[in-house]
Amino acid sequence: MRKKTYHLIYLAMAFCCLSVSSGMSQDLNKGKFNLGFEGGVQFNNVEDRTTLNPTISKTGYAIGPYIEYFFSDLFAVKLGLYFDNRGFKIDDLYVGLADSSQIIPDSIVYSRGSYLHITRNYNINYLTIPLSIKYVKGTGKFKIYVEAGVFYSLLLNATQKGQNDLYIEPEYAPHFKEPYNVPGHQYEDFNGDATSIFNTYDFGVNLFLGGIVQFNPQWGLTIAPGFSYSFANLYSNPEIDARWTQIFRINAGIIYTFKEK
DSSP states (O other), rough: OOHHHHHHHHHHHHHHHHHHHOOOOOOOOOOOOEEEEEOOOOOOEEEESSOOOOEEEEEEEEEEEEEEEEESEEEOOOOOOOEEEEEEEEEEEEEEEEEEEETTTEEEEEEEEEEEEEEEEEEEEEEEEEEEEEEEEEETTEEEEEEEEEEEEEEEEEEEEEEEEEOOOGGGGGGSSSSSSSEEEEHHHOOEGGGGGGGEEEEEEEEEEEEEEESSSSHHHHHHHHEEOOOOSBBSTSSOOOEEEEEEEEEEEEEEEEEOO
8 A cells, every 4th residue: 555655646746747847947957067965765665476474664764975967958867876774574473383293104283372473674784876867857946857777786784683483382392393392482583694695786777756946056955756676686595586676765965066167
């Protein structure tokens, strides 16, 4: 439901802004260089097609500088360098475990009260380099723009916090194979570095719709909501088919236009 709401809001904003842009006059931008710094919140989702653990979205952020060059009055090329914080959670419960019996060969024992509770909280940091093309329309105090491009992310580090809580009903414990034949709770903690679990890189596409409030010819304030879509596998294990998908971002920042000589 949240994904559909984000898409509808974004499409409505795009329609309104593009309609307004048709009536705007245009600054002469060709040959200008801009230096900017922006950051914002991002809502991350992971799509996991292999394991049975459903993921829970987590809020992160991205922040960093960028530079852009106008090769025409309407279009600019933009290159950035961002510290990119993402993450997700897992909270899954398997109730009623079954195992092959050690007492009666080739049979199945079902333990209604036994369960496995899995929790994970992953915090993952990337160095992200986006390269995009911006279409900028407007003059004077206000401009709008559409930005589309690609990004490459290099994994910096990852940490995890969580636990496996395995509970085996005492009366059924003898029927389970080792090491699951211990009655009661068995806890396994997963806290600390998790960098090796994840792929060393990520890549995908970005799409943003933004506005610029120009304080004077050199300084402006920017705000831009948008989406990122990833194509690389999230985990280092190629047998797990999972990726970042539909990362919704809201960026804000400042921009400086170099004076023409």
